[in-house]
Amino acid sequence: MSEIVPVPPSIGAGSPNPIVDLGAWRDHYQRVANDPDAYWLAEAARLVWRTPPTRGLDGSFYEIADGPIAWFADGVHNVHDSCVDRHAVATPDRAAIVWEGDEPGTTRTLTWAQLKDEVCRCANALEALGLQRGERAIVYMGMVPEAAIAMLAIARIGAVHSVVFGGFSAESLRDRVRDSGARLVVTQDEGRRGGRTFALKSVVDEALVGAHVPAVLVLRRTGAEVPWSPGRDVWWHDAVASASSAHEAAAMPAESPLFILYTSGSTGKPKGLLHTTGGYLTWASWTHRTVFDVRPDDVWACVADVGWVTGHSYIVYGPLANGVTTLMFESTPLYPDAGRYWDVVARHKVTAFYTAPTAIRAIAACSADFVTKYDRSTLRVLGTVGEPINADAWRWYHDVVGAGRCAVVDTWWQTETGGICIAPIAPATPTKPGAATLPLPGITPILLDNQDRPVRGPGNGRLFLTTPWPGMARTIWGDHPRFVATYFPGPPGMYLTGDGARRDADGYYWITGRVDDVINVSGHRMGTAEFEGAIASLDEVAECAVVGYPHALKGQGVYAYVVLQAGFSASAEVEAHIQAACRTLIGAHARVDLIQVVPGLPKTRSGKVMRRILRKIAEGDTSNLGDTSTLNDPTVVDAILRGAKV
Ligand code: WTA
Helix, strand or coil: CCCCECCCCCCCCCCCCCCCCHHHHHHHHHHHHHCHHHHHHHHHCCCCCCECCCCCEECCHHHHHHCCCEECCCCEECHHHHHHHHHHHHCCCCEEEEEECCCCCCEEEEEHHHHHHHHHHHHHHHHHCCCCCCCEEEEECCCCHHHHHHHHHHHHCCCEEEECCCCECHHHHHHHHHHHCCCEEEEECEEEECCEEEECHHHHHHHCCCCCCCEEEEECCCCCCCCCCCCCEEEHHHHCCCCCCCCCCCCEECCCEEEEEEECCCCCCCEEEEEEHHHHHHHHHHHHHHHCCCCCCCEEEECCCCCCHHHHHHHHHHHHHCCCEEEEECCCCCCCCCCHHHHHHHHHCCCEEEECHHHHHHHHCCCCHHHHCCCCCCCCEEEEECCCCCHHHHHHHHHHHCCCCCEEEEEECCHHHCCCCECCCCCCCCECCCCCECECCCCCEEEECCCCCECCCCEEEEEEECCCCCCCCCEECCCHHHHHHHHCCCCCCCEEEEEEEEECCCCCEEEEEECCCEEEECCEEEEHHHHHHHHHCCCCEEEEEEEEEEECCCEEEEEEEEEECCCCCCCHHHHHHHHHHHHHHCECCCCCCEEEECCCCCEECCCCECHHHHHHHHCCCCCCCCCCCCECCCHHHHHHHHHCCC
C-alpha cells in the first residue's frame, strides 16, 4: 500500500478552478461522459471565435479508418485571437514572454503588446518570403523568444509549422523537410546551451542540399560567421524588423492544420503527427488551467524545449491562450551549477514550474544547498512529464524543492494526445509518489491483458484510451492508413498508447513505461529502429539490435548488441564509429550507452530477432530468459550472457 499525500491545505485557496476536490472531479468526469459535446463546446467557448462552433465531435474511434475525427468543425477563428490579440487589448503592458538566456541573468521581457507587434512583423515578413496559408514551414531553432514568435507568425497566416528540435542532425532535418513538403525554414546562426554553442544554420544548409526550399529566415543569436546563400537566406533583423506591425490574422476553420510534430515510433521513419487549431487549443488551454490551477497573475515556467510537444502545449499555446506569463529558458538545469532552476524561480518569482524527472534526478544527486539557498516561496505547483518518476525523486521534489507546501503533479501524456491526459488536478487530487493518479474528465483509459481482455479492478496491462478528446492528433501527415494501423491495431475503437500501466485499488494509474520498441532517454523519445538503422549503416556492422534498459539518472539507457562483419573485431574505433553514426543520422541527443559486440543475435528459426531475451539481458534479469528452445542457435545466448555489460 503506498502512502497518500493529501493536497497541501493552501493550494486551493482563491482558486478559480471548478475542480477543487475529488467530488468535483467525479462530477465533471460524469458530465463529460454523459454529454461530451456539451462539455467541450462550453470549454471551447472560452476561446475567441469569429464563428463560434455549434458541433462537438464528428466521427469516432470505431470509424477511424474512414477518416480523422473532428471537433468544433463549423467554428472559425485564428489561434491568435485567443493567444495574443485579446491579451494585447486587455493587458498590453503585462509580460507575455519572459526569456532567461543561457548566461544567468540575461533576460528579456516581451509584453503582450510587444509580442503582438513582433508576431505581426514576422507574419508580414514570412508572407513577403512567399509563405502562404496551408503551406508548411520548419522552425529549427534554440530556445529564444523568436522560436515562439515564428511558430505564432506561421499560424497567424494560416500556414502549418513543424518545429524540429535543435539537436537533430542534418539527416533527420532533411527527412522532416521532405516529408512535410516545407517551403520555408526559420533558423538562427547558432544556439546556446550550458555555456556552449551549437550549429544550426550550417546544419540547415546541409539538410537543404537538393531540396526545393526557396527561403530561409535566419536569426542572429551568437554572431558567428555562417554560410550564406544569397537569394534564399534572409536575416531576421532585416526582414522582420523592417516589416509592418499591422497584420490581419487569417480566418481558419477549427479543423485546419496548426502544426505537424515528428515523433519516434516502434518502426520506420518518424511519424508527423498532425494537430488542428480548435480542438488542440481547447485542450492545451483547458488542461493547463485545470491541472496546474493557473491564475491570471501567475508566472509559469515550463523548462522543456519548444522542439518537443511539451514546449508546444505548455510553453506556447496553453499559457498564452490563458493569458499567463510564460517563461522560456535557454539553458540547462546544471549550468552554471545545480542551483540554476531555483535561481530562475527566485529572480522571476515563478509560481508554477514544469520539468522532467531526469532533471530532478540530476539535481537531487547534488547537495540540497543548491535548492535551499534560493527563495522558492512563490512556488505553488510543481509538475513533471516525459517519463515515469520514481518515488524517491518525487519525494525530493515535494520535500526539498516544494518544502512540503506545493502540489506535485505527475502528468502523463504524449505527442499524440496533444496535452495532459492522466494527472492529478493540483487543488483536487491527493497524490501518491510515482503515480500519474486519475484520468482527466474526457479521458477513458482501459487496460488490456496480453489476450486483449480488459483488466477489471486493480491490475497491470497495456494502456488504451477509448473515447476521443478534443486535443488528440487527427492523423499522420499524408498517411492516414499508417495512423490507423499504428494507433488502432487492436480491438475496435481503442487508441493504443504504447505504454504499460498498473491500476491500484483506488483506481490510480501508475505508468510503467513503453511496452513497444520506443526508448525514453531523459524524456527524449527515440525508436530502437532509428538506432538500428544508423548503426547498421556502417560498413563494419553486419547486423544489430537495440533495446532500452533501466538507467539510474536517465530513466532508460540505450543498449546496442552489434554483430560485426568478418574481419572486424570490437575496438574503441568501432565504438566511436557507432556513436558518430547515431549522432549524424539522428542527432546529438542520440547516444548509445552500452555497446556489446556479439557473435550473433538470438533469432527464431524464421529469422525473427527475439528482443525479449535481449531486453532481459540488458535489464540484468537473466535468471529466467524464458523458452529459448525455438532459437535457431541457442549457444548465441550463452555467448551474449558471458559478455553482457550489466
Ligand atoms: C512517456 C511527452 C510516465 C510515455 C509529453 C509516453 C510518461 C511518452 C509520462 C510520450 C509520465 C510521458 N509518466 N511516462 N508522467 N509522460 N511519458 O511523445 O512513455 O515525447 O508514451 O510526449 O513519454 O513521449 P512524448
